[in-house]
Amino acid sequence: MIVFIVNPISGKGKARKMWPVLEHHLQQKNVSYQWYFTERPGHGIELAxxxxxxxxxxxxxxxxxGTVHEVANGISGFDTILGxxxxxxxxxxxxxxxxPWNPIAxxxxxxxxxxxxxxxxxxxxTEKNEGRMVNTAGIGFDGSVTKWVNQFPLKKWLGKLSYVVGVLRVLGRFRPTAVTIHVDGKEHHFQKTWLIAVANIPYYGGGMKICPDASDQDGLLDICVVDGISKGMLLFMFPRVFLGNHIQHPAVHIFxxxxxxxxxxxxxxxQIDGESKGKTPIEFTVNPSSLRAG
Ligand SMILES: Nc1ncnc2c1ncn2[C@@H]1O[C@H](COP(=O)(O)OP(=O)(O)OP(=O)(O)O)[C@@H](O)[C@H]1O
Structure with a gap:
């Protein structure tokens, strides 16, 4: 049996619109399936x-x-395949x-x-904030942007553009802070940190290659720290994240x-897998080969 968990608000309603087309394809192929629409945040975990x-x-x-994150958390501990x-x-x-980006493919x-x-x-x-990360986490600047965007009433109309608005709004008031990062037990201290990304895969935020060498098949997390940089330089460096060559900048540290x-x-x-998840302190431990992806 295959179970489909459809988030009707994903992609500004794209999933809702596409579902009848996918169902038609399943019926033509005589596939036995069940389906559910999620009704609220977190519902995908329960359904999965x-x-x-x-x-x-x-x-x-x-x-x-966000839907992948919820389904992956729902099937955690089971042998179920994630599609x-x-x-x-x-x-x-x-x-x-x-x-493939084509839904039928x-x-x-x-x-x-x-x-x-x-x-x-x-x-x-802290405070029962725990679970399973599939993609990438961002702590600091992008954690604040995600929180801001998720409360932004125009998000459902503006989609990805909301993040541009969010970056500009948060940039005005964000203050870098001192952080301690324990990397496999070894302490690293930074004085004015903008963000720390912890990655299973290279991307976050829709194609930003924050940890270009991350792989979810190497048994390791990649960590990117951006520290000791001016606001202006941060903005200037921002487009380089899409190519992944920001890691050559001296303000960027990779572990x-x-x-x-x-x-x-x-x-x-x-933010974890694009969802707001509380605040620091936070700890991540890789769970190698723990997800059956189909
Ligand atoms: N019926 C619903 N109403 C409101 N929110 C929902 C509903 N069902 C699921 N959600 C929430 O919708 C959020 C966004 O979902 P998702 O990440 O899949 O879409 P997206 O933001 O368009 O895509 P992406 O994360 O790839 O940019 C998730 O946090 C999820 O918990």
Whole structure:
């Protein structure tokens, strides 16, 4: 049995519009399936967990990276395969896994049932803030931008453009702070940190190659720290993130580790897989080959 979990608001309603087309394809191919629309944030976790308990072979996230995050958390601890049809606005998971952007082609790939094992990371913060990261986390500047954008009433109309507005709004008031980063137990101190990314895959934010060498098949997390840089230089450097050559800048520090803990002098906001997830301190531990991706 294949279970589809469709987020009707993903990609400004793209997933909702595309679902009848996907269903038509499934019916033509005589595939046995069930489907659900998510009704609220977090619902995807509950639906995916129930599907795994009901012994679904594959649970397919239909939407964006937030939907993948929820489904991956719901099936955590089960042998269930995670499928993905990218109909969000960022779709970084699809980018990293080379999943076709055409929804029917993505569906065909799932039906072919060629699976690979992928790393995820377990995260644990404060106040029951814990779970499983599939893509990438951002702590600091982009954590604040994500929080701002998720509360921005125009997000459902502006889509990705909301992030540009968010970057400009947060840039005005964000203050870099001192952080301590424990990389596999070794302490590194930074004085004026803008952001720390912890990555399973190279991308976040819809194609920004924040950790260009990250791989979810190497048993390691890649960590990128941006520290000691002026606001102007940060803006100037920003476009280089899309090519991944920002890592050559002296303000950018890269590490690889199995475990990383981040503490900040002044609390920094955290986003994980594009979802706001509390604030520092936070710790990540890689969980190698823990996800069956189809
Ligand atoms: N019915 C719903 N109403 C409101 N929010 C929902 C509903 N169902 C799911 N959500 C939430 O929608 C959010 C965004 O989903 P998702 O990330 O899949 O789409 P996106 O933001 O368009 O794509 P991307 O993350 O790839 O840019 C998630 O945080 C999820 O919890």
């Amino acid at each position: 967990q129930q599907a795994a308990l009901d012994q679904a072979e594959i649970v397919v996230a239909v939407g964006g990276d 993905y049809i990218p109909l969000g606005s960022g779709n970084d998971y699809a980018r990293a896994q080379s999943i 993505a569906l065909e790939r799932i039906l072919a049932q060629r699976t690979t094992l992928r790393d995820t990371a377990d995260f644990i913060g 690889q580790a199995r475990q990383v803990r981040i503490e900040a002098k002044h609390d920094l906001m955290v």
